[in-house]
Every structure is written in structure tokens, then in C-alpha cells.
Amino acid sequence: MTAPAPATDGPAAHEPAAHEPAGDEPAVHGAAGGGPAPFVRVRVWDLPVRLIHWLLVLDLVALSVTGFLIGTPVIDPGGGVYWMSWTRTIHKVTAYLFIALIFARLCWHLRSPNPWSRWTEWIPSTRERLGQIVPSLRFYMFLTREAPPVVGHNPLAGLTYCVLYTMFGVEIVTGLVLWGAEGTGWASWLTGWLLHIVPLPTLRLIHHLIMWLTWGFMIHHLYSAILVDRVEGTGVMTSIFSGNKFLPKDHR
Amino acid sequence: MTRESGRPLSARLADAGVDRRSFLKFCAGITATLALPAQMAPRVAYALDSVDRPAVIWLEFQDCAGDTEAFLRSRNPSVADLLLGMISLDYHETVMAAAGVAAEKARDDAVARGGHLVIVEGSIPTGIPGSCTVGGRSAEQILRESVRGAAGIINVGTCSAFGGIPAAGPNPTGAVRVEDVVSEIPVVNLTGCPVNADNLTATIVHFLTFGEFPARDRFSRPLFAYGERIHDTCQRRGHFDAGQFAEQWGDEGHRRGWCLYRLGCKGPSTFHNCPSVRFNGGTSWPVAAGHGCVGCSEPSFWDSMSPFYDRLPHVATSGLDLTADQIGVGVLAATATGFAAHGVGKVVQHRVAAHRERQAADRLAEDAETPAAETDGHGDGDGSGDGTAGAAAPAGKAVPSSETDGGRETGEVK
Ligand code: SF4
Ligand code: SF4
Numbered sequence: 001m002t003a004p005a006p007a008t009d010g011p012a013a014h015e016p017a018a019h020e021p022a023g024d025e026p027a028v029h030g031a032a033g034g035g036p037a038p039f040v041r042v043r044v045w046d047l048p049v050r051l052i053h054w055l056l057v058l059d060l061v062a063l064s065v066t067g068f069l070i071g072t073p074v075i076d077p078g079g080g081v082y083w084m085s086w087t088r089t090i091h092k093v094t095a096y097l098f099i100a101l102i103f104a105r106l107c108w109h110l111r112s113p114n115p116w117s118r119w120t121e122w123i124p125s126t127r128e129r130l131g132q133i134v135p136s137l138r139f140y141m142f143l144t145r146e147a148p149p150v151v152g153h154n155p156l157a158g159l160t161y162c163v164l165y166t167m168f169g170v171e172i173v174t175g176l177v178l179w180g181a182e183g184t185g186w187a188s189w190l191t192g193w194l195l196h197i198v199p200l201p202t203l204r205l206i207h208h209l210i211m212w213l214t215w216g217f218m219i220h221h222l223y224s225a226i227l228v229d230r231v232e233g234t235g236v237m238t239s240i241f242s243g244n245k246f247l248p249k250d251h252r
Numbered sequence: 253m254t255r256e257s258g259r260p261l262s263a264r265l266a267d268a269g270v271d272r273r274s275f276l277k278f279c280a281g282i283t284a285t286l287a288l289p290a291q292m293a294p295r296v297a298y299a300l301d302s303v304d305r306p307a308v309i310w311l312e313f314q315d316c317a318g319d320t321e322a323f324l325r326s327r328n329p330s331v332a333d334l335l336l337g338m339i340s341l342d343y344h345e346t347v348m349a350a351a352g353v354a355a356e357k358a359r360d361d362a363v364a365r366g367g368h369l370v371i372v373e374g375s376i377p378t379g380i381p382g383s384c385t386v387g388g389r390s391a392e393q394i395l396r397e398s399v400r401g402a403a404g405i406i407n408v409g410t411c412s413a414f415g416g417i418p419a420a421g422p423n424p425t426g427a428v429r430v431e432d433v434v435s436e437i438p439v440v441n442l443t444g445c446p447v448n449a450d451n452l453t454a455t456i457v458h459f460l461t462f463g464e465f466p467a468r469d470r471f472s473r474p475l476f477a478y479g480e481r482i483h484d485t486c487q488r489r490g491h492f493d494a495g496q497f498a499e500q501w502g503d504e505g506h507r508r509g510w511c512l513y514r515l516g517c518k519g520p521s522t523f524h525n526c527p528s529v530r531f532n533g534g535t536s537w538p539v540a541a542g543h544g545c546v547g548c549s550e551p552s553f554w555d556s557m558s559p560f561y562d563r564l565p566h567v568a569t570s571g572l573d574l575t576a577d578q579i580g581v582g583v584l585a586a587t588a589t590g591f592a593a594h595g596v597g598k599v600v601q602h603r604v605a606a607h608r609e610r611q612a613a614d615r616l617a618e619d620a621e622t623p624a625a626e627t628d629g630h631g632d633g634d635g636s637g638d639g640t641a642g643a644a645a646p647a648g649k650a651v652p653s654s655e656t657d658g659g660r661e662t663g664e665v666k
Contacts, residue, residue, distance in 0.1 A: 018469060071563060072577070073495055073514065085493040140594075142601050181481065181521070192470060199556035200521040201547070205564045205576055212580025216587045223591040 013229040044152055046114045050243055052105050059098050060218075064211050068078040071208055095175055102168055116152030122162050124155035127225050147231055151247065157224060164217050174207040260301040268333055279336060285529060286452040286466065287476040299461040300338060306460070307368040308430040309359055309398050310344035312419040313384050313391045314427055315374025318446035319409040320346050323406040335453055338460060339369070345386075356387050359398065366401035369459070370550050371452075372412040372430050375419055379426020395433055404438040404465055405430060408452060410553050413441035414471075420554035431472070440465045443524075445548035450529050471551060473523070482545050483521035485527040488512065506542065516561040517544030524549045 019168050045053075065089045069075065077083055109119040124130050135148040136156040153161075173191055180188025181200060194203070229236040234245045262275045279297040283290060312320070323335070341347070343359040350358055362368045376391050377383045384391035399405055407430050410416040418427035431439055442451050455474055458466045466474040483489065491497070491511040498506035499514055511517070515576070522545050526537040538545055547557035556565055567574045574582075 073497060075495060077495070080494070081494045082495075084495040142597055145602060147603055183481070183484065195470065195551070199550065199552045201518070201556040201565050204521070205567070208564060208576045209579060212576070212583055215580075216583045219584065219587045219591060223595065227595065231598070 006100065023246075039248060041244050042151060042247050043114075043243050044116050044239055044245045045243045046112065046117055047243065048104070048108050048112070049114075050118050050240060052101050052108070053240060055097070056101050056105075058102060059094050061096045063091060063098060064215065066094065067208070067211055092179075095172075098168075099172055102165070121152050122158040122165075123192060124158065129158075137194045145231070147228055151245065160217070160220070164214070167213055167217075169216075171207060171210045174203045177203050178207065262297075262301050264279060265333070265337050276562065279457075280360070282454050282457045285450055285476065285525075286458055287426060287479075298459050300457065303460045305338060305340045306403065307342045307362040307365065308339045308371060309342060309362055309368060310371045311373065311394060311398060312345050313372070313374035313376050313395070313412070314425060315409065315411055317346055317373070319373045320344075322446040322453060323408075323449045338456060340367075353387075363398055363400055363402075367403050368401075369404055369406060369456075370399050370402050371406045371408055373408050375415050375427035376428060376433055377410040377418070377425035378428050378433075379424070383425065392433060395430065399434050399437050402437055402658065404440065404459065405434065406452070406455060407431075407439065407441045407443075408444050408447040410443045410548055413443045413473075414551045414553065416445065417554050420552075438465055439472050440468060440474055441475070443471075443473060443549035443552070448477070448524075448526070448529055451525070470525070473549075477525045477529070478523045478549065480523065480525065482522045482524055482527060482539075485525075486519050486539055487527060488539060493564060509542075511541060512542075512544040514563070515544050516563060517549035518550075518557050518560075519545040521557070522547040522550055 032172070057125065058101045069087050070084075070091060073084055075083060075086075109122075112118050115121070119130070119175040120126065124133060132148045132150065133155050135144070136154040138144045139147045139154075152158075164165055173194070175205070176187040177194050177200070180192045197204075225236050225240075228234075234247055262272055264274065265275055270366075276293070276297055279300065280290065280293040283293040283296050288296075310320075335341075341363040343355065345355075348355060348358075373396065376395060378392060382390050384394075387395060389397070407413040408654060411418055411427075412430045415423075415427050415429045418425055419429070431441075440455055444449075444451075451474070454476065455466060458464075458474075466476055468474050469478055471478075483492070486492075488509065488511045489511070492513055496505060496508075496510040497514040498510045498512055500506065501515065506512075513520070517539065519539065524545075526545070527539070530537045530540070544560070546560045547553055550557065559566060562575070564576050567576070567579060
């Protein structure tokens with residue numbers, strides 16, 4: 001899981017100056033014969049982002065499998081094995097991890113020195129980011145061949161994470177209500193009031209549906225990464241391991 | 253307060269054939285039901301023997317009289333005997349002897365004296381003007397008038413507490429719960445379909461002993477009866493934890509008394525003391541009898557707990573009825589198909605564009621000698637991404653700097 005990270009990687013390497021494309025180590029990878037399109041290596045995904053990303057992937061797999069089994073307990077290892085109990089325990093522990101990871105990511109959104117890790121990457125707020133929405137749409141709608149030139153995500157891609165994180169938020173809250181129903185006092189105190197608005201079985205239904213929607217997002221996420229990788233040729237697919245993208249020298 | 257002859261309850265019960273021993277046993281049982289320490293039993297007995305009997309008005313609105321049935325058909329010495337000894341039931345449409353104006357007067361007199369208890373069964377129809385009218389007064393009017401000056405309201409059954417079956421979608425009568433109509437008077441909701449008469453008795457005993465209703469949860473249900481989840485006190489819970497489930501009615505697991513989770517048991521979502529107090533004099537309760545809990549004591553019971561034999565509610569409209577897993581698999585299939593199609597579209601788009609470029613380049617090569625001077629420089633004339641499948645134009649060497657697509661500003665280059 002851990003990427004073949006370059007030696008320069010590490011928290012110390014993320015000084016604010018890192019957003020210069022030249023980065024801390026301006027490795028210029030020239031095109032053939034010192035031609036017109038030399039590439040610059042840019043540290044786009046810093047270590048916390050990659051770490052959280054991969055831990056989330058593992059955690060979501062564990063949560064989905066255990067969650068599905070809790071809803072549809074089809075395994076039959078014979079009596080004597082308290083597997084339902086264990087499955088629910090794993091689901092709870094991984095849920096704690098999930099909450100911690102989401103919380104850490106949100107904090108990193110506010111604290112990260114790396115501009116492509118910050119909240120502005122997800123919520124288009126600058127004129128430039130807003131201006132890229134239409135070109136991004138044109139790209140996805142087959143009107144142009146090239147994706148708009150961005151280092152991290154284009155604004156539409158960023159927005160899909162807002163949707164995903166909203167789903168995660170609902171998942172956490174509904175999970176806490178279910179937890180509270182089992183007698184976890186603090187969870188019930190925190191989220192139990194929701195039961196005045198939505199009945200418990202409906203919350204279970206929502207909790208279950210979002211699991212499926214998350215996997216729908218995974219498909220979209222993988223596909224988009226492959227698409228952008230093929231079209232931009234900046235090494236998106238490997239960047240989530242190494243943290244680096246290779247951008248044309250003239251790239252903003 | 254109707255202080256009837258000042259004789260203690262135990263003496264009056266003795267007249268009715270209930271001996272002192274049974275009375276004390278009853279007090280001990282009620283103390284346990286209320287989750288009070290056993291040492292409290294004598295205090296309960298003393299209180300019941302000495303308090304005044306409060307006047308009680310029992311109102312029925314949109315109901316099936318199931319709660320009245322539960323109250324009348326209970327254990328021996330019957331709860332009804334005891335209750336009727338403890339309270340003065342001044343008005344109850346189903347059981348009172350009085351009729352017409354006399355009955356109405358009994359109710360109005362009790363209200364005029366104040367300090368009475370109002371027991372409500374059934375929901376209040378607000379969507380049909382004048383419905384459930386008795387003696388020229390609508391259900392809502394009767395309720396409002398009856399609770400004036402009352403010491404408290406006890407809602408028996410899910411209908412008066414949460415709306416129940418009458419309030420289930422599409423709720424044609426505009427049924428509402430009691431708490432939507434009246435406020436400012438202490439309310440205790442004894443939900444269930446029907447209420448467990450033991451919980452009603454215990455609540456009244458608590459009121460008589462301590463002068464107030466027992467501690468309640470967020471839905472005004474007393475914690476002694478609704479503080480624990482069925483699933484957590486269920487006798488089949490061990491089978492749940494071990495993953496031993498009945499999968500079909502009457503299959504091996506069902507016959508061996510395994511957990512009914514996969515047959516739609518709603519115990520995990522329901523708070524009630526059925527597993528310990530049970531019904532019909534402590535004889536049995538649904539799960540013990542081999543049928544899952546249907547969640548009758550929870551808010552929006554009928555809408556959210558159905559279908560009774562499935563784990564989760566369905567997403568249903570008049571036209572379709574889908575389970576969460578059907579929707580989920582559908583969403584996955586649709587996204588996968590959609591993105592596959594998009595991918596094919598992208599490949600085609602690039603192929604076509606590359607083909608056009610090659611044609612244009614060929615034409616240029618034929619026409620003139622100056623290459624790549626004014627090819628189609630805008631639109632899709634870019635090609636900086638050399639990773640693009642087959643998009644490398646012959647004129648590629650001039651392209652990166654003539655990038656115009658997407659408003660890229662070359663001036664910003666570092
Ligand atoms: S709560 Fe149940 S038993 Fe009571 S009146 Fe309503 S439907 Fe009948
Ligand atoms: S039968 Fe119902 S309440 Fe009992 S353990 Fe199984 S799911 Fe829980």
C-alpha cells in the first residue's frame with residue numbers, strides 16, 4: 001500500500017514553497033531530444049493525503065463487507081463460533097477508524113500547506129476555479145479532447161468529493177444513531193434527537209443504501225482516474241502511490 | 253377526588269375475593285416491573301392502601317378497543333380488579349353502565365373537580381371535521397375539554413401515543429397523536445399494539461405512590477418499560493451472536509428456536525419490555541412463540557416497520573417496490589455501464605479527431621510546403637498530452653506552445 005515514495009518525501013518536505021511546480025527538487029524530465037515538452041515533477045498529493053486515501057480504501061472494504069454481512073448474515077460456520085458478534089465488533093472498530101480518518105482529512109483540508117490538499121480543491125471558490133467548470137463539462141461531454149489544465153483536480157471532480165463526503169457524513173450520523181440505539185450513551189446523546197424526525201428502520205435503510213452508493217462512487221472514481229491518466233498523460237494513476245505528477249513545463 | 257368510604261384498597265379487594273397475600277404479591281411484582289428495589293414493595297403497599305382514588309377518564313378515539321381488551325383480560329387477580337380498586341373510573345365508553353347525558357355529566361363532573369387522570373386510546377382525526385363526535389362534540393373538542401385541570405395524561409397504545417395505524421400513510425383521516433393536540437400537561441406514552449396492561453398498572457401505581465409519572469425517554473415512554481431494546485433482552489440473542497438464524501418458517505433453525513432476524517424480526521429497532529413482562533399473565537411473547545417482533549411500540553410503526561418479514565423497509569411508491577440491495581446493485585450496474593459507454597465515447601472521439609488531423613496534415617503536405625503554420629490551431633488542435641491514445645499529431649512539435657484550449661494562459665508559465 002505504501003507507495004515507492006522518494007526519499008525527499010516526508011512532513012518536512014511540505015513547506016509552503018512546495019506549490020511551485022519546480023518543488024523542492026525541480027527534476028526536469030525532458031522529452032525526446034530536449035524537445036518542446038519537458039516534464040516537471042510536482043508533489044501533488046502529500047503524505048497525509050495518500051495515507052488517508054489508502055487507509056480509507058482498506059477501511060471501506062472492511063466496513064462494507066462486515067456491514068453487508070450484518071444486514072444479510074449468510075455465513076454458517078456452525079454453532080459455537082460467535083461470528084455475528086465478531087463481525088459487529090470489527091464493524092465498530094473500523095467505524096471508529098473511519099470517523100478518525102474523515103476527521104483527519106477535514107483537519108488537513110484546513111491546515112495543509114499544499115494547495116491541492118486544501119478545501120479549495122473541492123469547493124470552487126476562486127474566479128479561476130469557477131471559470132474551469134464549463135471547460136471541465138465540455139471535456140466530459142465530448143466537446144473537447146483535453147481536460148482543463150489543473151494540477152490537482154478539476155473543479156467538477158473536486159465537487160464530487162463534496163458529494164462523497166456528504167454521504168460519509170450521513171453514514172457516520174446514521175451509524176451513530178444505530179449505535180446509540182444499542183445503548184452507547186454518548187452516541188445517543190449526540191444523535192438520538194434525529195429519531196424524532198426519521199424512524200430507526202429508515203435510518204438503517206439509508207445507512208445501507210449509502211454503502212452501495214459509495215461503491216458506485218468507487219467505479220466513477222477509478223474510471224475518471226484512468227480517463228484523465230490516458231488523456232493528460234501526467235501519471236495520475238501512479239501519483240496516488242508516489243505523490244508525484246509529471247506536468248508539462250509550461251503548465252501553470 | 254372521590255374519597256370512597258375511606259376504606260383501604262386491601263380491604264376493598266378482600267371484599268372482592270382478593271386476599272391480602274395476593275395483594276402483597278401484586279405489590280412486589282409491580283415494584284419489580286417498575287425496576288424499583290425490592291425494599292420499596294412495602295412502601296408501595298402502604299401507599300396503595302392509603303391514597304385517595306383518583307378520578308380517571310378513559311377516552312376512545314380512532315381505535316380498535318384493543319387496549320381496553322388488554323386491560324380487561326389480564327391476569328388473576330385481574331389487573332382490572334386491582335386498577336378499578338385503585339382508581340375511580342368515572343368515564344369509559346366501553347365498560348361504563350351509565351349512558352347518554354348521565355355519562356357525559358359524570359365526565360364533566362370529574363373534569364370540574366380537577367386533578368384527574370385522562371387515559372387516551374386511539375388517535376385524533378383532525379382531517380375530517382366533526383368526526384368521532386359524541387354528544388355534539390368532536391374528538392378534538394372532547395380531548396381538549398377532558399384534559400383541563402388534569403394531573404396527567406396516559407396514552408395507552410401506539411395510536412394515541414404516536415398516531416399508530418390510523419396515521420399510517422396516506423393518513424386519510426389526518427390522524428394525529430395526543431401530544432399534537434394538547435401540551436402543558438404531563439404525558440406518559442404507553443405504546444404497544446396493544447399496551448401491555450402490566451405497564452399501565454405499574455404506571456398508575458407509580459403515580460399513586462410517588463405522586464408523579466415515572467422517568468421517561470425522549471418519546472415520553474417510561475424507562476422502566478421502554479428503556480431496553482427487545483434485541484438486548486431477547487432469549488434468542490445467543491443465537492443471533494452465534495449467527496444461527498431461522499431462514500424459512502418451519503425450517504430446521506426455526507424449529508430449534510434460532511434467531512428470527514432473517515425473517516424480519518424488528519427487535520433490533522424496538523424498545524419494550526415484552527421479553528421480561530410478557531403477555532397474558534406472563535405466559536409468552538411473540539419471539540418466544542416463534543414470530544419476530546413487528547416493532548409495534550415505535551414511532552411511525554406501521555410505515556417504517558413494514559414489511560414485517562423483511563430486514564429493512566423497502567423503497568416503495570405506487571408503481572415500484574425495491575429493496576435496498578436491488579437499488580444498490582442497480583446503481584452499480586448503471587454506473588459501470590454509463591462509464592464504460594463514456595470511455596468508448598472518449599476513444600471514438602480521439603480516434604475521429606486523430607483521423608481528421610491526419611487528413612488535414614496530408615492535405616497540407618499536398619498543398620504547400622510550409623508545415624504546421626496555420627493548421628486548425630484552435631478547438632482540438634492541441635496535443636500536449638502525448639499519452640493520448642493515438643492523438644499524436646504529426647505536427648506535434650509545434651503544438652504545446654499554441655495551446656488555446658480551455659483558456660490556458662501561457663503567460664503564467666514559470
Ligand atoms: S394501539 Fe393498537 S390495540 Fe390500541 S387502539 Fe391502536 S391499533 Fe388498537
Ligand atoms: S429474535 Fe429478534 S429480538 Fe431476538 S435476538 Fe433475534 S433479532 Fe433480536
